[in-house]
Amino acid sequence: MEKCSSKQLEVMAYRARLLALDAVHTAASGHIGGSLSAIDAITALYFNEMNVDPADSKNPDRDRFVLSKGHCSPALYAVLALRGFFPPEDIKLFRSIKAHYSGHAEMKHVNGVDMSTGSLGQGISAAVGMALAGKVAKKDYRVYCVLGDGEIAEGQVWEAAMSAAKYGLDNFCAMVDVNGLQIDGATKDVMPSEPLDKKFEAFNFNVITVDGHDFQALLDAFAQARACKGKPSMILLKTVKGKGVSFMEGNFGWHGKAPNDEQYEQAKAEVEAKLAELEGK
């Protein structure tokens, strides 16, 4: 597949938003808010940055992605479906007993998922393990991982960060989806995490801060991370929870709630209008 340009990526990300909304609406449950904040970065990874092939999804030399904030599986499943790992119509089986598109990202049954996640703080450790495996096996694949800004309250995240720095894992690029909101409210009220840049710098990461909805900035950040040698990178994605759906944006109430039929139609109309605008350009 040819790499998508930043403009093509934006179109792809809005198509992915339609699938993610469909998934959560059909299942009548799921985590849409954080899916919509992280979906641009995940789209940029799968349609530009990462070396993956849906026809050879277990290739040992492929790049890996771990969604440490595993509850945002609607974003990951939507992007994987668009990328060709499974049929887009399967998105309607999200959280259904009829299949295994589990509520949290699941590697055993969902083609293209590199690690089962959902218990917060654990995905980053597995991603570090994959990067360490790459170093030991002398392979040149890269490992990407997206965490939530609420998730980083888990102590294991910092254990993992120390170990990534210890082994100089410059093949490891972590990201925090800094949307500022979690289930109980604003992250600054629930458990303040800032200054994230200084924290990860102190943990010996190469820290890059970008607008998580600016595709050119995302691609530049990935390139900077790739160019950095001898230590792991951390890209802080400044994002808006619920991005792309007006009534979900910046509202923590949409962390883990599904839209009803009326809300779904409105959300879909907004995203379709944006798509028409982007494709009309």
Added chain:
Amino acid sequence: MAGKIATRGAYGEALVELAEKYPELVVFDADLANATMTKGFAAKYPERFFDMGIAECNMTGVAAGMAACGFKPFTNTFAIFASGRAWEQVRNSIAYPGLNVKVVGSHGGLSVGEDGATHQSVEDLALMRAIPGMTVVNPCDGNEMKQAVEALLNYNGPAYLRLGRAAVETVTDEIEGYKFELGKGATLKEGSDVTVIATGMMVQLALKAADVLAGEGVSVRVIDMHTIKPLDEALVLKAARETGCIVTTEEHSVIGGLGGAVAEFLSENCPTPLVRHGVNDEFGRSGTAAAVLEAYGLTTEGLCTKIREALKKK
């Protein structure tokens, strides 16, 4: 008997001996390499050894990631931390995705001795057994341990392996035809009046108890149940039918480990008089290993008392 060695010592030797044959073997530790006996492997294969510091949860997850890339990681720390501190990492990052990680818990049971209750794991077998699809292994001596390590290297899936701190007599090497087979208990001594199903270092005590009881005219069968899960149900059933009563013995709580597994199986399939010998729903305490085991009745005499109790239930 062929001398004494702690199962942790035999384990450490096995890692070194098997390293060349199994290039995918990688070893993790959490700042306890001198105690868990991974230090030999660390010295000889530094590029395949990772000290993750005092961070068991991360160690468990990193091992999962390496297994997802085709390696065969063994993680090492004390049993209490391997199975307790990192329980949910074992469950969600290793067992649920079915990754090929061997979680190794050293210093299992009360024989940690002086360190006391915080470090004496009497629940690890129960905790690990409760996880779907988890294999649980607790070898009794150095010979069995070495064979178990290689069997686990050849088994593709999540497993828990318990090691002991104290030096124990090697007994399985003198049993004719003995061969470690994952999921298959070994009958170390035939007997017709009662069966003792033992695991870990209680196997040696069971053999001694059988000798004591022989002097009283009682014929005791001794089964070495090194694999707690999957339980060798056929062997348990045969023993229940042929000897009519069972005693389980383990350096572990009587809840949820070997005794729990045998009780669950027998009550559903062949209700049989049963006595569980182990730690009775309480924490350990400090003392020399021998003194602590004595205080909790995990002795040959303690076991003999339980065997006599079981015989009365027949």
